[in-house]
Amino acid sequence: MRVAVLSDIHSNIVALDAVLSHAGDVDAIWHLGDVVGYGPEPDAVVARLSERAATGVRGNHDAAAVGGPEIDWFNPEARAAAEWTRDAMAAETRRWLEALPERRVVDDILLVHGSPRDPLREYVTDRRAAGENMEVQETQHALHGHTHVPVAWMATPDRVALVQASDTSGIELGAYRSLINPGSVGQPRDGDPRAAYLVLDRDQGRVTWHRVEYDIDGVQTAMRSVGLPDRLAARLTFGV
Ligand code: ZN
Numbered sequence: 001m002r003v004a005v006l007s008d009i010h011s012n013i014v015a016l017d018a019v020l021s022h023a024g025d026v027d028a029i030w031h032l033g034d035v036v037g038y039g040p041e042p043d044a045v046v047a048r049l050s051e052r053a054a055t056g057v058r059g060n061h062d063a064a065a066v067g068g069p070e071i072d073w074f075n076p077e078a079r080a081a082a083e084w085t086r087d088a089m090a091a092e093t094r095r096w097l098e099a100l101p102e103r104r105v106v107d108d109i110l111l112v113h114g115s116p117r118d119p120l121r122e123y124v125t126d127r128r129a130a131g132e133n134m135e136v137q138e139t140q141h142a143l144h145g146h147t148h149v150p151v152a153w154m155a156t157p158d159r160v161a162l163v164q165a166s167d168t169s170g171i172e173l174g175a176y177r178s179l180i181n182p183g184s185v186g187q188p189r190d191g192d193p194r195a196a197y198l199v200l201d202r203d204q205g206r207v208t209w210h211r212v213e214y215d216i217d218g219v220q221t222a223m224r225s226v227g228l229p230d231r232l233a234a235r236l237t238f239g240v
Pocket of ligand 1: 008010034059061146148
């Protein structure tokens with residue numbers, strides 16, 4: 001069984017379609033939240049995930065878009081985009097987002113947006129946070145997003161190891177606990193502007209990261225034409 005794992009799509013339908021086309025014939029699609037926010041096409045992204053029967057969880061931007069208090073933690077541009085999303089999205093999109101749980105275990109793998117212990121808030125960016133989370137996660141392997149950086153944390157007997165992912169790199173799931181981040185489809189922040197995702201091969205016990213080019217200019221034009229903050233469009237060029 002091959003699963004495409006996508007996170008932080010952020011209303012970027014062009015990047016999502018490029019990734020789905022690259023992934024080809026997978027058996028399932030899992031998403032790790034932040035389906036909307038920042039980008040120009042919340043309805044199209046939710047419609048695509050819905051028609052592909054994607055399974056997933058809620059991110060802080062999804063929560064903010066449906067009226068959650070998470071909007072109060074946002075910087076001014078993120079807040080403006082969340083307010084735009086709230087007003088622009090269809091009622092059906094809103095209902096789909098509202099139905100997303102904060103955590104979900106699928107095939108013995110935990111799916112969360114931020115971290116296993118704090119799914120809507122915590123950014124796992126250091127060994128200490130990764131180690132503490134892997135101690136409390138209810139499954140051996142967990143998938144998370146939120147930082148928009150593709151990495152894996154592994155709890156080996158003597159330390160928490162960090163694996164920094166690049167295009168076509170991969171790891172064996174192995175015997176240790178792991179917390180694995182596919183990176184961001186719609187707004188990468190690791191200096192590589194290409195859309196990021198990973199493929200989980202359950203039979204081989206392996207994950208492989210991928211990077212996919214998409215029409216960044218077209219998305220920037222769409223963002224500017226609906227009045228989203230210019231800085232959110234500009235950053236897509238650099239993947240920051
Ligand atoms: Zn995000």
